[in-house]
Amino acid sequence: MAPPTGLNIKTSSVIRLVKEEKSYHNELVLQTxxxxxxxxxxxxxxxxxxxxxxxxxxxxxxxxxxxxxxKVAVEQLEYAIDAAPESESAESIEKAKSAVAEGKQVLKTAL
Incomplete structure (x- = not known):
């Protein structure tokens, strides 16, 4: 199995942070x-x-x-998508774009 690329690592980071933010919002509702x-x-x-x-x-x-x-992770992932080598799989790029869209959607929501 090939090691994860920088794009895959940044994508996973954004996905994790989106889940983490949602988790904290749920926790806040529960604790309140x-x-x-x-x-x-x-x-x-x-x-x-x-x-x-x-x-x-x-x-x-x-x-x-x-x-x-x-916010920082989404910006870094957008840059990584633009700088991705041609050898990067289309599936990885699509997953990264999806993560960026989801991250931006979460950032748009009000606190």
Whole structure:
């Protein structure tokens, strides 16, 4: 099996970052929901609510960092597509273009 090319590595990176950003958004929804339930409960201690608020805030802080990494990875992948040698398979180039499109779509969504 041939080693992965630079294009394949950059494509995998973009795909991973797209999944990571989606995962953090899902986590934020889940943690915010849990915080709301904790705040509405009567028998919960203030410490538990404070800890959950910290979790929510930390999750919110990570999303812009992942978004910036995704932006850089998409730009690098676009450059790699343009600079890809003719020996690069059409399948790899199509997969890279698809990853760029998906990455740009995620970047367009509002935080």
């Amino acid at each position: 929901s849990l915080l709301t339930r904790l705040e509405s409960g009567e028998e919960i201690e203030g410490y538990d609510i404070k800890q959950q608020k910290t979790v929510v805030e930390q999750t919110k802080e990570v999303i812009p960092q992942v978004r910036q990494k995704l």
